Amino acid sequence: LITGDYLLEGINIDMRDPNAVLQLQNIRIDTVTGSYDGNHADCVQTWGGPSELRIDRMTGRTTYQGFFLHPEQFADTTPILFDMRNINIIGLPGAAYLYWQATDYPLVTQNCWASPDADSPWPTGVLWPKNDPVWGDVQQGVPPTGDFVTTNVGINYVSPGYQGTSAFAYDDFNSITGLNLQGSSMQSIDDTLVLTWGDRQGASAWQNEKQPVANGFETMFEFCITDQHNGGADGFALVIQNDSNTVLGAGSYRLGYGHDIYNSLAIEFDTWLDTSVSDPNDNHVSIHTRGALLNSPDESCSIASATPSVNLSDGQVHLVDVLYEDGTLYVFIDDMNTPVIEVDYDLENLGLDAGKAWIGFTAGTGWRYQTQEILSWYFMGYE
Numbered sequence: 559l560i561t562g563d564y565l566l567e568g569i570n571i572d573m574r575d576p577n578a579v580l581q582l583q584n585i586r587i588d589t590v591t592g593s594y595d596g597n598h599a600d601c602v603q604t605w606g607g608p609s610e611l612r613i614d615r616m617t618g619r620t621t622y623q624g625f626f627l628h629p630e631q632f633a634d635t636t637p638i639l640f641d642m643r644n645i646n647i648i649g650l651p652g653a654a655y656l657y658w659q660a661t662d663y664p665l666v667t668q669n670c671w672a673s674p675d676a677d678s679p680w681p682t683g684v685l686w687p688k689n690d691p692v693w694g695d696v697q698q699g700v701p702p703t704g705d706f707v708t709t710n711v712g713i714n715y716v717s718p719g720y721q722g723t724s725a726f727a728y729d730d731f732n733s734i735t736g737l738n739l740q741g742s743s744m745q746s747i748d749d750t751l752v753l754t755w756g757d758r759q760g761a762s763a764w765q766n767e768k769q770p771v772a773n774g775f776e777t778m779f780e781f782c783i784t785d786q787h788n789g790g791a792d793g794f795a796l797v798i799q800n801d802s803n804t805v806l807g808a809g810s811y812r813l814g815y816g817h818d819i820y821n822s823l824a825i826e827f828d829t830w831l832d833t834s835v836s837d838p839n840d841n842h843v844s845i846h847t848r849g850a851l852l853n854s855p856d857e858s859c860s861i862a863s864a865t866p867s868v869n870l871s872d873g874q875v876h877l878v879d880v881l882y883e884d885g886t887l888y889v890f891i892d893d894m895n896t897p898v899i900e901v902d903y904d905l906e907n908l909g910l911d912a913g914k915a916w917i918g919f920t921a922g923t924g925w926r927y928q929t930q931e932i933l934s935w936y937f938m939g940y941e
Contacts, residue, residue: 814920816855
């Protein structure tokens with residue numbers, strides 16, 4: 559509980575280490591007092607980092623602003639992720655913006671609420687940037703069950719504890735420590751992870767250590783597909799598997815995993831229509847698994863497939879977020895509020911090792927080929 563008669567600021571964050579991770583949980587800030595002409599009071603303000611910010615269960619009251627998130631103001635590293643869940647901010651008379659993101663970086667919200675002052679128009683006077691889809695999940699009002707954190711927090715309060723996590727992050731691939739590269743995959747002079755760059759190639763890149771996945775995880779990465787030859791092909795996949803951290807599959811339509819990896823689930827980013835495996839089109843995302851059996855790129859082994867609104871091989875940098883929560887797998891591309899795919903699946907069907915598996919990327923090309931690169935990669939799994 560953060561409170562006081564003259565509370566001029568709630569939480570100020572200055573954590574400039576590029577590996578800094580900050581988790582805030584079960585907090586009530588009641589009430590910060592400020593004004594446009596005087597002290598610019600915020601419930602939470604970041605001006606230097608962290609690289610990753612997690613906030614779960616928070617209630618704040620303010621006469622000025624709620625969140626002012628400017629982590630790059632005095633830090634050089636772009637955040638990997640700001641993850642905000644189960645939050646409600648109450649704007650008292652004089653309050654304006656309750657959620658403010660100053661610069662563009664990965665940010666996700668789940669079950670977040672804003673109760674603005676009557677003089678603040680919804681949503682343009684409450685959420686900044688205005689009409690930005692990053693705030694698409696923020697709802698007006700208060701949660702149906704009331705404040706997430708009540709006024710008696712901190713008085714005989716016993717924390718439920720924090721769930722153990724395992725995480726890694728590559729802002730770029732200046733270092734490939736912790737990765738096992740096979741086939742055509744390599745570290746580029748531009749600090750990217752290149753999966754394929756020529757014809758008839760197969761590639762894999764695995765984390766050396768198994769990561770916890772069964773109890774939930776989130777992974778985000780940026781990719782770019784360029785230099786298409788003969789039409790460009792074939793695509794790449796994010797793969798979770800309990801086979802081997804050195805396994806390398808064939809290229810072409812197999813995308814480096816098909817018919818080659820047991821105990822696996824592959825999320826394909828497929829850029830070529832191959833009728834031999836019943837591909838739906840030349841721009842689709844598809845999740846393939848046969849449980850503990852040998853995986854297959856054939857669409858009969860897909861548990862979910864979709865055509866994204868973006869062109870996967872347009873030469874642009876695209877951001878992917880894969881979230882596994884309560885037995886449901888979500889795949890987001892660029893739009894972090896609307897999943898391209900949402901499907902229920904029990905990862906224990908893969909025959910995991912105490913809920914853990916290797917995670918990495920595979921890719922393939924044939925005589926049609928393209929350069930397929932991963933630019934950054936973040937992962938967090940729950941023990």
